Amino acid sequence: MGDPFFILDASVAIDLINGDLLSEVDKLPYKIGIPDIILHEEIEVKGTYLSNQFHYELIEFSEEQVALVLHLRESTNRISTPDLFAYVSALERSGCLITGDGALRLLCESNEVEVHGLLWILDELVNGNLISTGKASDSLHIILKKGSYLPIDQCIKRFIKWNAPKEYYKNLQS
Numbered sequence: 001m002g003d004p005f006f007i008l009d010a011s012v013a014i015d016l017i018n019g020d021l022l023s024e025v026d027k028l029p030y031k032i033g034i035p036d037i038i039l040h041e042e043i044e045v046k047g048t049y050l051s052n053q054f055h056y057e058l059i060e061f062s063e064e065q066v067a068l069v070l071h072l073r074e075s076t077n078r079i080s081t082p083d084l085f086a087y088v089s090a091l092e093r094s095g096c097l098i099t100g101d102g103a104l105r106l107l108c109e110s111n112e113v114e115v116h117g118l119l120w121i122l123d124e125l126v127n128g129n130l131i132s133t134g135k136a137s138d139s140l141h142i143i144l145k146k147g148s149y150l151p152i153d154q155c156i157k158r159f160i161k162w163n164a165p166k167e168y169y170k171n172l173q174s
């Protein structure tokens with residue numbers, strides 16, 4: 001069957017940039033892709049070029065796939081167009097979508113598309129000894145400070161498990 005294929009949505013890609021985790025994620029034993037529209041509209045504007053520095057696969061789309069995204073766009077206003085491209089990538093490649101968007105997660109689950117989030121990536125990095133628990137805590141703290149919407153109760157559990165400084169989580173509300 002080949003290596004598992006994981007597709008990043010816009011929010012997760014931005015969180016990985018904010019947490020300075022791109023090079024570490026690149027070392028995971030998975031193929032990781034990002035839709036070209038997310039790279040060009042969301043990431044390059046932040047000055048980070050995934051396709052040049054790392055081994056992320058740039059996913060391009062056929063006319064049929066664009067038509068599918070436009071069809072989905074008509075039926076949902078809760079998911080951004082770039083994230084619908086990420087969804088179509090996961091759907092058509094039998095891949096796993098890595099997303100931080102609740103509506104996108106529900107769409108995946110209702111169509112039997114495997115889905116995980118940023119915290120799962122952090123767990124994979126720690127469990128694979130690609131980053132220390134200290135680096136995971138520091139990155140998660142920065143990601144939260146930069147405004148990422150993550151489940152606070154799950155973040156607090158990780159901070160405690162990773163022996164993070166209490167100031168990282170003492171004022172978080174779960």
